Amino acid sequence: MNIFVDRTLCDNHGQCAISAPDVFRMNTEGILEYDEVVDDALHNDVEDAIDVCPVQAIFILNEG
Amino acid sequence: MIVVVGGSLGGLRAAEQLRARGYSGPLRVVGDETHLPYNRPPLSKAILAADFSATDAHEQLAFRQRSSVADVDWSLGVRVVASDLANQTVQLDTGEVLAYDGLVVATGLRARRLYISSPTGSRFVVRTLDDALALRARLVPGTRVVVVGAGFIGCEVAATATTLGCDVTVIEGATGPMERSLGRELSQSMRSFLLSRGVRFSSGRRVVGLLTAAANQCGGVTLDDGTELGADLIVEAIGSVPNTDWLAGNDLDLSDGVLCDERMRVAGAAHVVAVGDVARFTDSVLGGLPRRVEHWATAGDTAKVAAATLLADLAGVPAPAATAILPSFWTDLFELRLCGVGTTRAATSVQILEGDLHEPQHGLAVGYLRDDALVAVVTVGLASNRQLHYRTLVIAALV
Numbered sequence: 001m002n003i004f005v006d007r008t009l010c011d012n013h014g015q016c017a018i019s020a021p022d023v024f025r026m027n028t029e030g031i032l033e034y035d036e037v038v039d040d041a042l043h044n045d046v047e048d049a050i051d052v053c054p055v056q057a058i059f060i061l062n063e064g
Numbered sequence: 065m066i067v068v069v070g071g072s073l074g075g076l077r078a079a080e081q082l083r084a085r086g087y088s089g090p091l092r093v094v095g096d097e098t099h100l101p102y103n104r105p106p107l108s109k110a111i112l113a114a115d116f117s118a119t120d121a122h123e124q125l126a127f128r129q130r131s132s133v134a135d136v137d138w139s140l141g142v143r144v145v146a147s148d149l150a151n152q153t154v155q156l157d158t159g160e161v162l163a164y165d166g167l168v169v170a171t172g173l174r175a176r177r178l179y180i181s182s183p184t185g186s187r188f189v190v191r192t193l194d195d196a197l198a199l200r201a202r203l204v205p206g207t208r209v210v211v212v213g214a215g216f217i218g219c220e221v222a223a224t225a226t227t228l229g230c231d232v233t234v235i236e237g238a239t240g241p242m243e244r245s246l247g248r249e250l251s252q253s254m255r256s257f258l259l260s261r262g263v264r265f266s267s268g269r270r271v272v273g274l275l276t277a278a279a280n281q282c283g284g285v286t287l288d289d290g291t292e293l294g295a296d297l298i299v300e301a302i303g304s305v306p307n308t309d310w311l312a313g314n315d316l317d318l319s320d321g322v323l324c325d326e327r328m329r330v331a332g333a334a335h336v337v338a339v340g341d342v343a344r345f346t347d348s349v350l351g352g353l354p355r356r357v358e359h360w361a362t363a364g365d366t367a368k369v370a371a372a373t374l375l376a377d378l379a380g381v382p383a384p385a386a387t388a389i390l391p392s393f394w395t396d397l398f399e400l401r402l403c404g405v406g407t408t409r410a411a412t413s414v415q416i417l418e419g420d421l422h423e424p425q426h427g428l429a430v431g432y433l434r435d436d437a438l439v440a441v442v443t444v445g446l447a448s449n450r451q452l453h454y455r456t457l458v459i460a461a462l463v
Contacts, residue, residue, distance in 0.1 A: 026447070026449040029447060030449045051077065051080075051364050055103075
């Protein structure tokens with residue numbers, strides 16, 4: 001599946017990096033880095049990350 | 065049918081988690097607001113400072129819902145007025161009675177009001193979108209604002225209103241800003257910071273009366289030492305009250321929210337669970353007395369546990385062990401973000417881990433210790449990677 005983070009919304013809270021650390025990471029400046037193409041096995045983690053994002057900036061673009 | 069009472073974040077997350085755990089039966093969510101679930105934290109910050117129309121504001125804030133809950137039956141603008149848990153029914157204000165197999169209590173909190181009945185005009189709270197939009201319309205430059213209460217909401221409103229050019233005084237009462245959550249040391253640090261940004265404080269005083277301006281409009285407050293503080297409007301930010309009236313008469317412990325076990329089962333009722341800040345439950349890591357947790361993340365965290373428990377109980381199988389819920393919160397005051405992880409209130413002492421209490425704007429981390437063990441960390445003005453670092457320290461100390 002493909003992940004998209006809307007950088008105009010993202011506020012670098014870092015909650016996604018707790019829920020799905022294999023996909024989302026905060027770099028040494030505290031800025032989000034993430035994988036745009038993700039194995040479907042991580043689907044639940046990504047859904048959790050979407051849920052905990054305080055600004056709802058994370059989207060799954062396509063599944064399967 | 066599973067009925068979820070409460071149509072905000074907790075109700076939505078409960079519905080989603082029930083679906084995620086395989087429940088495919090009918091789901092009905094009853095909520096007293098007319099809006100679909102939306103995000104509340106921006107109400108005291110960005111929404112007060114933005115010029116969206118009411119419709120656009122809701123569009124900005126509405127939660128994207130998982131596709132699994134597309135078939136949920138939403139009853140919005142409808143209040144549950146009573147319940148009979150022995151007979152598994154709830155009664156709506158429309159007169160309708162709903163029979164349920166499982167019930168989720170997700171009714172959250174409402175703003176506590178001052179016990180002074182008049183005047184009624186120019187008095188605001190910030191709990192709902194409609195509350196925030198009504199207040200926003202009045203926050204024009206030069207407006208004199210008295211904020212009663214110095215918790216998170218009071219401080220956030222004070223910071224935002226100051227940014228908008230209002231003249232703001234916070235009545236902080238017996239304790240300092242956010243002191244219950246941050247402890248004395250960091251509270252005083254944040255007080256100095258807010259003062260430096262133009263927020264005024266009135267300390268150690270209670271509001272005992274309201275001044276009347278024209279035609280039933282509040283014109284300020286009278287404090288318990290007789291001081292009168294004039295204002296064009298006041299914001300009542302004195303905490304919140306759990307919405308449990310509809311559960312009365314079922315022999316439950318409703319003394320502060322609804323008492324639950326550590327798996328979010330409502331104590332004394334079958335097939336009833338609770339989620340979010342209305343639920344009083346025991347910290348599965350630190351133990352101690354059951355308490356409510358009024359943080360945004362709690363809705364999602366408790367929904368996972370509650371959904372798993374309810375479905376197991378309905379199926380007559382043992383409920384899975386409750387996953388430990390680590391409280392976390394954040395607030396934004398001017399350009400400073402505070403992030404907390406762990407249970408600060410369990411601490412017996414604090415330790416500065418990074419930075420200087422006198423200069424929180426340059427980055428600060430405060431550790432909260434109980435018997436020398438780290439139970440929480442609050443960071444101020446630090447990047448999220450530092451916050452994540454401290455989070456791992458708290459987790460390491462807890463296990």
